[in-house]
Amino acid sequence: MSPLLPPLIISLLMMPSLASTPSFSDSVESPPDASDPCSSIHGVLLHRGEPVYDPHTFSSPNYPLQYLSKQDCLRVIRATKGYEIHVMFRNYFQIERTYDRRGALKEDYMDCPNDYLELRDGPYGFSPLIGRYCGNSLPRDDIRARSGYMWIRFHSDDALEYGGFTATFEFRLAYDQVYPNVGACHYDHLDGLDGDIDMTSAVRSQLSDRSLRESECVWRVEVPKHLKVWLSIDKFILGEPNQCHANFLEIYTGNTFDKPVKKLCGASAASIFTSHHTLYLRLFTLNSTVRQNTFISANYSAYSRHKNCSMFSLYSCGDENCIPHQLVCNGRINCPYQRDENYCEKEKRWYMKMLHLSYFPLILIIVVVFIIISILVLWTTRICRCTNKESSTYLSELSSRPPPGIVMNAPLSALSTRNNANSSQ
Ligand SMILES: *[C@@H]1O[C@H](CO)[C@@H](O)[C@H](O)[C@H]1NC(C)=O
Ligand SMILES: *[C@@H]1O[C@H](CO)[C@@H](O)[C@H](O)[C@H]1NC(C)=O
Ligand SMILES: *[C@@H]1O[C@H](CO)[C@@H](O)[C@H](O)[C@H]1NC(C)=O
Ligand SMILES: [Ca+2]
Ligand SMILES: [Ca+2]
Numbered sequence: 001m002s003p004l005l006p007p008l009i010i011s012l013l014m015m016p017s018l019a020s021t022p023s024f025s026d027s028v029e030s031p032p033d034a035s036d037p038c039s040s041i042h043g044v045l046l047h048r049g050e051p052v053y054d055p056h057t058f059s060s061p062n063y064p065l066q067y068l069s070k071q072d073c074l075r076v077i078r079a080t081k082g083y084e085i086h087v088m089f090r091n092y093f094q095i096e097r098t099y100d101r102r103g104a105l106k107e108d109y110m111d112c113p114n115d116y117l118e119l120r121d122g123p124y125g126f127s128p129l130i131g132r133y134c135g136n137s138l139p140r141d142d143i144r145a146r147s148g149y150m151w152i153r154f155h156s157d158d159a160l161e162y163g164g165f166t167a168t169f170e171f172r173l174a175y176d177q178v179y180p181n182v183g184a185c186h187y188d189h190l191d192g193l194d195g196d197i198d199m200t201s202a203v204r205s206q207l208s209d210r211s212l213r214e215s216e217c218v219w220r221v222e223v224p225k226h227l228k229v230w231l232s233i234d235k236f237i238l239g240e241p242n243q244c245h246a247n248f249l250e251i252y253t254g255n256t257f258d259k260p261v262k263k264l265c266g267a268s269a270a271s272i273f274t275s276h277h278t279l280y281l282r283l284f285t286l287n288s289t290v291r292q293n294t295f296i297s298a299n300y301s302a303y304s305r306h307k308n309c310s311m312f313s314l315y316s317c318g319d320e321n322c323i324p325h326q327l328v329c330n331g332r333i334n335c336p337y338q339r340d341e342n343y344c345e346k347e348k349r350w351y352m353k354m355l356h357l358s359y360f361p362l363i364l365i366i367v368v369v370f371i372i373i374s375i376l377v378l379w380t381t382r383i384c385r386c387t388n389k390e391s392s393t394y395l396s397e398l399s400s401r402p403p404p405g406i407v408m409n410a411p412l413s414a415l416s417t418r419n420n421a422n423s424s425q
Contacts, residue, residue, distance in 0.1 A: 037061040038073035041154055045166075058152055060095075060117075060164025067095075067115075067164040073154045074255070076123045078183070083171040085145040087119065094163035095134040096156070117165065119143060120151035122182050124218065125256030126282060127151055146174060147182035153257070181209070185217035189300065193223060193324055194332055199249075199283055199296035200235075206291055213287050221279040223302035226312075227324070229253075229279045232271035233264075233298045239290035241267045247290050252280040271336075273303065273321075301327065301334045315340065 032039040034051035040059040044051050058075060060067040079085050096115040112134035119130040127147070133139050150169070185202055189195050202217045221229055231251065240246040244265035251262040253276035260282070262272060279300070285291045302324060306312050309322035316322055317335035327334040329344035 037068055037071060041073040041075045041152060056170065057166060057168050059166040060154055061156075063164050063166050066161045067154075067156055069156055069158050069161055071154060071156045072257070074257075075152045077150045077152065077169065078123070079145075079148040079171040081148065082174060084148060084174040085150045085169050086172055087143040087145075087150070087167050087169045089138045089165060089167045091166060092163055093133070093138045093165045094136055095165065096160045096162055097135040114160070115156040115162075116154075118151070118153040118155070119145075120153075121145045121149070122147045123149040123151060123186075124280070124282070125151065125153070125252075125258075126250070126260075127182070144172075146176075148174070149183055181212055181215060185215060187217075187219045188222075189219065190222045193227075193327055194299065194301040194330075194334055195221075197221070197281065197298045197300060199281075199298065200294065203283065203285060203291045203294045203296075206285075207288055210288065215285050215291065217283045217285075219281040221281070221300050223277050223300075225277050227277055227302040227304050229274045229277065230271065230301045230303045230321075231274065231279060231281075231298055232301070233269040233296070235295055235297045236264070236267075236269040237293070237295040238265065238267075239285065239293035241265075246286040247294065248284050249296065250282040250284075252282070254278055256280050256282075277302075299332070301332075303334070 032042040032044055034044050034046070038061060039051075040061050040063050043055045043057045044053050045057070045059060045063060046052075061071045061073060062068050077085060095112070095117060098111055098113055112132050115134060117133045119133070120127040121130050122128060122145070127149070130143060130145065130150075131139065131141065185206060187197075187202065189197070197219050199217065199219075202219075203215075206212060206215050206217070221231075223229055236249075238247045238249075242265065244263070248263055248265040249269070250260035251264070251272060251274075252258070252260050253274045255278070261274065281298075283294075283296070285294060303317075304312065304314060304322045305320050306314070306322050307320070309316035312322060313325075314322035315325050315328050317337065317339050319336060321335060323334045323340060328340045331341070334340045
C-alpha cells in the first residue's frame with residue numbers, strides 16, 4: 001500500500017455548484033460507475049476498498065495504485081458564468097516520460113507522446129492547450145482555465161505504467177474573463193436518426209453581441225452506436241471564401257481528440273460519409289462582418305454499409321448503403337439516390353402498394369379463386385330458391401322462362417317490374 005494516501009476529504013467551501021445549461025450536456029455531472037477505470041478522472045477513488053466520490057478531484061485511472069495501460073479518459077468541467085477553474089496537484093506526479101534513442105531523458109517538457117495528462121482551456125479537444133504533462137515532477141505552474149471550461153484527458157499507451165497523479169480544482173471569481181463566449185454556441189443533436197443543422201441561424205444569433213470578435217459554434221451529432229453519420233452540406237457560403245484564417249468549418253469524428261477529418265474553407269463542400277456514430281462540426285468566424293455573410297446548412301442522416309442490409313434489419317438504398325426502416329418515406333432524403341422517398345406518394349394508394357409486394361401474384365390467384373367460388377355459391381343458392389319457388393303459385397309463369405343460367409344475366413329490377421305488370425293484369 002502506498003504511504004501517500006489520496007486527499008480524499010478536502011472541504012472546498014464556498015464553491016459555486018456546477019451550472020447546467022441546455023446547450024452543453026457534458027457539463028451535467030453525476031457520480032460515475034466505480035467499476036469504470038475512468039471513474040477516477042470523474043472524482044471516484046477507492047479508499048480501503050470503498051468508493052469515495054469527490055467531484056472536485058480528478059486522478060489517474062486506478063489511483064493510488066499504478067495507472068493502467070491503454071487508457072483514454074476524458075472529463076470536461078465547467079464553472080458557473082463569471083468563474084474560472086484553478087487546478088492544484090497533490091502528493092506526487094509520475095507519468096511515463098519520453099526517452100530518446102540514446103536513452104537520455106528529453107528535456108522538452110511539453111513533448112509527451114506516450115502517456116500524458118492534457119489540460120485545455122475550453123470544452124473541446126481543439127480548445128487552447130494549457131499543457132501536456134508527464135515526467136516525475138509535480139506541475140508547479142499556475143494552471144487555470146479562464147474560459148470557465150476545462151478539458152481534462154489522461155492517455156496511456158500499451159507499455160510502462162507509473163504512479164500517476166491526483167489533483168483538485170476550485171472555482172474562483174474571474175475579474176478578467178478573456179473568453180466569456182466559449183461554449184455559448186453549442187448545439188446537440190443526440191436523439192435522432194436524421195435532422196437539419198441550420199448553421200446560418202446559429203451564426204446570426206451571435207451578431208447581436210457587437211463586442212464579440214472571434215466566435216466558435218459547435219454542433220455535436222450522435223446516432224445509435226451500430227450506425228454512422230452521413231453529413232450532406234446543402235449550402236456552403238463563407239463570409240470570406242478561401243481565407244482559412246478568417247473562417248472555416250472543421251469536421252471531427254468520434255471525439256475531438258484527433259485532427260479534424262476535414263477542414264473546409266473554400267467555396268464549396270460536398271457530402272461526407274463518416275466512419276463513426278458521433279460527429280463534431282466546428283465553425284470558426286473571425287469577426288461579425290464575416291458572420292454576416294455566412295450561409296451554411298447541412299443535413300445529417302444515420303447509415304451503415306453492408307453487402308446485405310436485410311441481415312442487419314436495415315433498408316437497402318440499392319448502393320451498399322443501408323438505413324433504418326424508420327427513415328423510409330419520412331419526407332426526407334436519407335439514401336444518396338433518394339430510393340427511400342421515390343415510391344412513397346404512390347404507396348399511399350393501396351392498390352399501388354399491392355403491386356409493389358413480391359407476393360402480389362399469389363394474392364391475385366387467391367382473389368380470383370375466391371371470386372369464382374363466390375359465383376358458384378351464389379349460383380347454387382339461386383337454383384335452390386328457384387326450386388322452392390317452383391312449388392309455389394308462380395309455377396306456371398316460371399316454367400315458361402329460359403333455363404336458370406340465362407336468367408341470372410337478366411337484371412332483377414326488370415324481372416320484378418315484369419312480375420308487377422303480370423300481377424296488375
Ligand atoms: C473582418 O475580417 C475581414 C477579413 O480579415 C476583414 O476584411 C474585415 O475588415 C474585418 N471586419 C471588421 C469589422 O473588423
Ligand atoms: C440477405 O439476407 C437475408 C436474411 O438473412 C436472406 O434471406 C437473403 O437471401 C440475403 N440476400 C442476399 C442477396 O444474400
Ligand atoms: C435537408 O433539409 C432541408 C430542410 O428540411 C430540406 O429542404 C432539404 O431537402 C434536405 N436535403 C436533403 C439532401 O435531404
Ligand atoms: Ca505508458
Ligand atoms: Ca427518408
